[in-house]
Amino acid sequence: MRRLPAEWEPQSGVMLTWPHAETDWADQLHRIERVYAQLAALIGRLEPVLNVCRGPAHAERVRALIKGAGANPSAQRFGIAPSNDTWARDHGPIGVWGEHGRPLLLDFRFNGWGGKHPADRDDRISRTLSEGQAFGATPLEAIDLVLEGGAIETDGRGTLLAVTRTLVDPRRNPGWSTEAIERALAKHLGIRHYLWLEHGALSGDDTDGHIDTLVRFCRPETLCYVRCQDPMDADFTELRAMEQELQAFRDPQGHPYRLIPLPTPSPALDENGARLPASYANFLVINGAVLVPTYDDRADDAALATLGGLFPDRAILPVDCRRLIRQGGSLHCMSMQLMQDALPRAPIRDPHVSASAV
Numbered sequence: 292m293r294r295l296p297a298e299w300e301p302q303s304g305v306m307l308t309w310p311h312a313e314t315d316w317a318d319q320l321h322r323i324e325r326v327y328a329q330l331a332a333l334i335g336r337l338e339p340v341l342n343v344c345r346g347p348a349h350a351e352r353v354r355a356l357i358k359g360a361g362a363n364p365s366a367q368r369f370g371i372a373p374s375n376d377t378w379a380r381d382h383g384p385i386g387v388w389g390e391h392g393r394p395l396l397l398d399f400r401f402n403g404w405g406g407k408h409p410a411d412r413d414d415r416i417s418r419t420l421s422e423g424q425a426f427g428a429t430p431l432e433a434i435d436l437v438l439e440g441g442a443i444e445t446d447g448r449g450t451l452l453a454v455t456r457t458l459v460d461p462r463r464n465p466g467w468s469t470e471a472i473e474r475a476l477a478k479h480l481g482i483r484h485y486l487w488l489e490h491g492a493l494s495g496d497d498t499d500g501h502i503d504t505l506v507r508f509c510r511p512e513t514l515c516y517v518r519c520q521d522p523m524d525a526d527f528t529e530l531r532a533m534e535q536e537l538q539a540f541r542d543p544q545g546h547p548y549r550l551i552p553l554p555t556p557s558p559a560l561d562e563n564g565a566r567l568p569a570s571y572a573n574f575l576v577i578n579g580a581v582l583v584p585t586y587d588d589r590a591d592d593a594a595l596a597t598l599g600g601l602f603p604d605r606a607i608l609p610v611d612c613r614r615l616i617r618q619g620g621s622l623h624c625m626s627m628q629l630m631q632d633a634l635p636r637a638p639i640r641d642p643h644v645s646a647s648a649v
Contacts, residue, residue: 337580450483454489582608
């Protein structure tokens with residue numbers, strides 16, 4: 292029986308797909324490269340970083356940028372794969388424990404969130420990296436189902452949480468019923484308990500409601516979620532309906548979940564005045580730390596304190612995501628953790644890590 296691990300379990304690294312001149316970051320490339328370099332350096336203090344670059348020349352540029360950010364070079368690895376964009380959460384491999392307790396990476400299909408954006412190169416990234424030995428001897432299995440990593444959340448014990456429309460979607464998986472998708476998830480991910488949300492959305496989100504912007508497992512019995520308390524906010528109705536659904540959910544033993552609300556930052560707007568999907572739920576758990584997106588907002592401190600209480604044994608590291616959110620994603624969206632033993636070498640640990648900000 293396969294098992295999809297929770298994000299807080301030991302990892303062998305984090306994958307970042309770097310921006311370049313043919314991505315949507317082209318008009319702000321130098322600024323966003325600095326964000327990626329600082330993040331790679333920060334993660335590299337605790338575990339390896341697999342930096343995915345479009346080609347050898349790009350890899351040399353990225354290497355220099357990361358070095359300039361003060362990174363530990365022994366923690367930085369490089370893989371070559373052409374890319375359309377940078378959202379590693381949705382085109383990166385998803386790791387499971389397979390037969391005999393061995394790691395297995397799954398390469399689900401990616402079609403640009405239901406055909407909204409070009410994705411032909413991104414759809415091949417995991418396969419290209421595997422062929423280039425970026426994952427060492429860890430096998431990669433292709434799955435003929437569109438599934439984005441940001442669309443699913445797990446407790447590591449066979450429970451899956453998702454917004455229905457991000458998987459049961461004729462633009463992603465035409466002809467697939469909820470029951471057929473559940474059978475596929477049981478087979479490939481070892482899922483036995485399903486929590487399907489029908490509500491939950493953030494203004495400006497073009498993923499149709501990725502769960503990693505809305506609700507996250509912090510422990511098998513605990514969910515943190517985005518709560519909006521302003522009835523005049525455009526997202527209030529959907530988030531309130533989502534909260535009511537969460538209150539009705541039960542774990543496999545029939546118990547209600549412990550629900551911990553996260554604050555909502557003030558509306559973040561792009562240069563045209565359109566709202567961006569800023570969310571504190573888009574945090575990234577790595578070995579020994581939780582990286583938390585911040586937005587120079589008065590709610591930042593409350594979000595950091597809440598997550599600190601939920602992960603008391605990990606450093607809480609704020610990461611300024613104001614630049615990232617300009618393209619509609621944040622910290623979790625841009626990264627993909629790689630499960631234990633998925634990379635050739637063991638994680639790097641730094642006992643001197645502190646809660647310094649990027």
